[in-house]
Amino acid sequence: MHVHNLPAEPFAAPRGADRGSSDRQPVVVARHVTKTYGRTRALTGVDLEVRAGEVLGLVGHNGAGKSTLMRVLAGLEACDEGTVTVGGRETSGEAGPRAAAFRGVRMAYQETSLCPDLTVAENIWVSSRHCLPRLRWRRAAGDAARRRLGEMFPGHGVTSGDRIEDLSLAQRQMVEIARASLVDRLDLLILDEPTESLGPDAARSLYDYVRGLTAGGVAVLLISHRIREILSVADRVAVLRDGAVIADRPAAGLGEHDVLTLMGAQVADRAGSEPAAAAAGEPADRPVMAELRGATGSGLHDVSVRVGAGEVVGLAGLAGQGQQEVLERLWRPARRDTRVHGSRAYVPGDRQRSGVLPLWTVAENLIVTAMRGIARHGLRRPAEERAAVGSWVERLSIRGGPDAAMTELSGGNQQKVIVARAFASTADLVLLDDPFRGVDVHTKTDLYQLIRHEAAQGRSVVWYSSENAEMAHCDRVYVFRAGRVVAELAGEEISEEQIIAVSFAESDGEQSHE
Numbered sequence: 001m002h003v004h005n006l007p008a009e010p011f012a013a014p015r016g017a018d019r020g021s022s023d024r025q026p027v028v029v030a031r032h033v034t035k036t037y038g039r040t041r042a043l044t045g046v047d048l049e050v051r052a053g054e055v056l057g058l059v060g061h062n063g064a065g066k067s068t069l070m071r072v073l074a075g076l077e078a079c080d081e082g083t084v085t086v087g088g089r090e091t092s093g094e095a096g097p098r099a100a101a102f103r104g105v106r107m108a109y110q111e112t113s114l115c116p117d118l119t120v121a122e123n124i125w126v127s128s129r130h131c132l133p134r135l136r137w138r139r140a141a142g143d144a145a146r147r148r149l150g151e152m153f154p155g156h157g158v159t160s161g162d163r164i165e166d167l168s169l170a171q172r173q174m175v176e177i178a179r180a181s182l183v184d185r186l187d188l189l190i191l192d193e194p195t196e197s198l199g200p201d202a203a204r205s206l207y208d209y210v211r212g213l214t215a216g217g218v219a220v221l222l223i224s225h226r227i228r229e230i231l232s233v234a235d236r237v238a239v240l241r242d243g244a245v246i247a248d249r250p251a252a253g254l255g256e257h258d259v260l261t262l263m264g265a266q267v268a269d270r271a272g273s274e275p276a277a278a279a280a281g282e283p284a285d286r287p288v289m290a291e292l293r294g295a296t297g298s299g300l301h302d303v304s305v306r307v308g309a310g311e312v313v314g315l316a317g318l319a320g321q322g323q324q325e326v327l328e329r330l331w332r333p334a335r336r337d338t339r340v341h342g343s344r345a346y347v348p349g350d351r352q353r354s355g356v357l358p359l360w361t362v363a364e365n366l367i368v369t370a371m372r373g374i375a376r377h378g379l380r381r382p383a384e385e386r387a388a389v390g391s392w393v394e395r396l397s398i399r400g401g402p403d404a405a406m407t408e409l410s411g412g413n414q415q416k417v418i419v420a421r422a423f424a425s426t427a428d429l430v431l432l433d434d435p436f437r438g439v440d441v442h443t444k445t446d447l448y449q450l451i452r453h454e455a456a457q458g459r460s461v462v463w464y465s466s467e468n469a470e471m472a473h474c475d476r477v478y479v480f481r482a483g484r485v486v487a488e489l490a491g492e493e494i495s496e497e498q499i500i501a502v503s504f505a506e507s508d509g510e511q512s513h514e
């Protein structure tokens with residue numbers, strides 16, 4: 001391995017030479033890799049090869065073992081059995097953040113590994129200090145961050161002196177990905193659900209950059225629950241099921257349905273590919289549960305939103321156009337222009353900041369909101385609580401079970417607990433802020449049905465989603481742009497195409513007024 005440690009330009013750009021698929025050398029090879037946590041067999045014998053110059057897509061259900069495998073391939077954790085070979089050299093016993101054998105293998109985490117109260121430059125320094133000069137390190141780290149963010153995400157809006165905690169979720173994800181790529185020699189870049197928090201433009205820029213990397217001979221391992229995205233970016237797709245790779249195929253010729261079937265889904269058994277039917281009855285007939293009337297201020301301009309009892313109302317449009325402000329106002333109604341009847345539950349979009357009680361178990365996290373509904377005359381009823389928890393764990397296939405600590409759960413399973421917690425409460429109004437990030441396709445399908453079912457019982461749901469296709473499960477959708485409602489769609493009018501068409505058509509009109 002040659003290292004070019006130049007203070008002025010310490011981090012390697014994609015290497016130049018294009019390599020054909022025929023001479024792709026293995027960069028990292030796993031053979032019969034196992035990993036057990038307590039009673040959980042996270043990896044049960046993985047065989048996988050990642051080759052230079054390719055994008056390998058890795059798919060699998062929540063809890064299939066994807067993140068665990070990545071940590072082992074990146075040398076952050078040692079496997080129990082089996083071998084990991086990096087650049088032709090077996091690494092047995094070497095693991096931990098500083099293991100030299102893994103120096104060219106870098107990983108961007110789905111939850112981000114950044115320290116919130118340090119700046120962007122300081123975070124970059126912490127993770128890449130071995131290739132930064134000791135003198136004026138802060139400046140060098142800041143320059144490197146600025147350059148790499150500019151290459152990867154033009155228009156990112158981050159400055160190297162920004163504190164991580166002040167950045168948006170998308171910006172934190174961008175810094176995380178840039179951080180992972182900043183190394184003196186990059187052999188394998190692992191991206192764990194990189195686009196879950198990114199908008200479509202940032203995702204496109206990232207994949208353009210990834211193509212440059214692979215053209216230069218770097219290997220990229222991409223984990224995602226977005227199967228279409230995997231199929232459009234990856235050269236090869238590996239499917240992980242119950243801790244083992246059960247299929248490894250070229251992406252060309254694979255369809256979305258093929259991948260879902262390989263993942264082990266009873267695709268035909270789930271009514272998921274079709275949106276669940278919206279509840280009957282004209283929205284205008286329903287008693288109003290919550291309402292914003294001409295709300296203005298903190299980014300909103302004359303926004304009126306009405307939520308009927310038993311209605312699922314979608315908030316759509318590009319990210320950050322006022323949808324979160326609407327949820328926030330419904331959650332904490334403080335002004336005259338907002339009226340909310342009944343109790344509320346909230347599923348935050350950012351579980352790192354305000355989602356789970358990490359040191360508590362799944363059962364404790366679930367029951368914390370449901371207790372009030374279960375208790376009689378102020379007394380808790382443990383048997384009923386236990387039964388309620390059990391039914392939610394089963395209903396959402398929360399892998400790990402009720403007694404697992406939240407920190408033991410995979411990212412997607414943590415998210416399921418947060419969603420279940422909201423619906424397990426007695427709240428009349430459930431507010432969802434892009435709630436299904438990181439949740440696998442099949443569980444999402446079950447959750448869509450859950451939402452419809454709860455609405456049919458009379459609950460109201462307000463749902464912001466960055467995935468326009470999800471809005472088809474709503475009764476009515478408000479499309480937002482620059483803090484304004486630019487369209488209200490109902491029933492048949494709601495479709496991905498229509499939402500995009502309205503967002504963009506209206507956005508041009510808006511701009512001419514600005």
Ligand SMILES: Nc1ncnc2c1ncn2[C@@H]1O[C@H](COP(=O)(O)OP(=O)(O)OP(=O)(O)O)[C@@H](O)[C@H]1O
Nearest residue numbers: 037042062063064065066067068408409410411412
């Ligand atoms: N530190 C840990 N302690 C105990 N169990 C763990 C730990 N890390 C992972 N597990 C368990 O190992 C299994 C695999 O988890 P992993 O995070 O690798 O899944 P994943 O495929 O990445 O899921 P997701 O799509 O939800 O991110 C899960 O059952 C999880 O609960």
